[in-house]
Amino acid sequence: MEPIPLVPDDPAAFEALFRLHYRPLCAFAKGYLEDGDKAQDLVQDLFFRLWLDRAQVNITSSVKAYLYAAVRNRCLNALKVNSRTRPLNVERDDVEAMAGPTEDEHSERIARVQAAVAALPEERRKVFTLCRYEGLKYQEAADRLGISVKTVENQMGKALKELRVELADLIPVLPWLFWLGGGGDGGI
Numbered sequence: 001m002e003p004i005p006l007v008p009d010d011p012a013a014f015e016a017l018f019r020l021h022y023r024p025l026c027a028f029a030k031g032y033l034e035d036g037d038k039a040q041d042l043v044q045d046l047f048f049r050l051w052l053d054r055a056q057v058n059i060t061s062s063v064k065a066y067l068y069a070a071v072r073n074r075c076l077n078a079l080k081v082n083s084r085t086r087p088l089n090v091e092r093d094d095v096e097a098m099a100g101p102t103e104d105e106h107s108e109r110i111a112r113v114q115a116a117v118a119a120l121p122e123e124r125r126k127v128f129t130l131c132r133y134e135g136l137k138y139q140e141a142a143d144r145l146g147i148s149v150k151t152v153e154n155q156m157g158k159a160l161k162e163l164r165v166e167l168a169d170l171i172p173v174l175p176w177l178f179w180l181g182g183g184g185d186g187g188i
Helices: 011-033 036-052 063-084 092-099 103-118 122-133 138-145 149-166
Strands: none
Touching: 011 036, 011 063, 036 063, 103 122, 103 149, 122 138, 122 149, 138 149
C-alpha cells in the first residue's frame, strides 16, 4: 500500500481532523493516565507535533489507527517517566499498582480465568458461559440447555463459588468476571 500523508497542508483540513479526533483521544489517554489535564496536554502536544512534522509523517493504515497508537505510546512513555521520578516515600509496588497491570500480567490473568472456567464440570461450564459470557438470563439458558431454571441457579452458584476460590487473588482486579452480562443475580 502506498503511504499517504497523515496531515494535510491545509489548516482548515487539519482543524477538521483535530476536531474529529480530539475528544475521543483525550478520553482514551485519560484511561491510561487517570488525569484529564495530562491527557489533554498529551493529545494537544501530539497534534502540535503532527502539524510541525506534517511533511515527514506518512502512514500505511488508517489515520484513526495511527492517532490511537500514537496516543497509547505517548501515554506509556509518560507512565514510564512518572515511575522513574516517583517521590522517595512511595514504594515501588505502590507505583506499579497505580500504573496498572502490564500486558503480560493482563494476559496471564485472562489465561487463569479461562483455565478456571474450562476446569468447571461440563454442565456448570455451559451454564456459566451462557449466563456470563453470552449474557443470557437464567430462563434463556435453561431453555437452551433443556434444564430447569432452578438447575441453572444451582449450577451458577456452584460455578461462582468454585471460581471465587480458584481466583481469590484476582477478584479485586477482575470485577467483570462476575458481571459480564445479564442473567440472574449478577453478583459474587
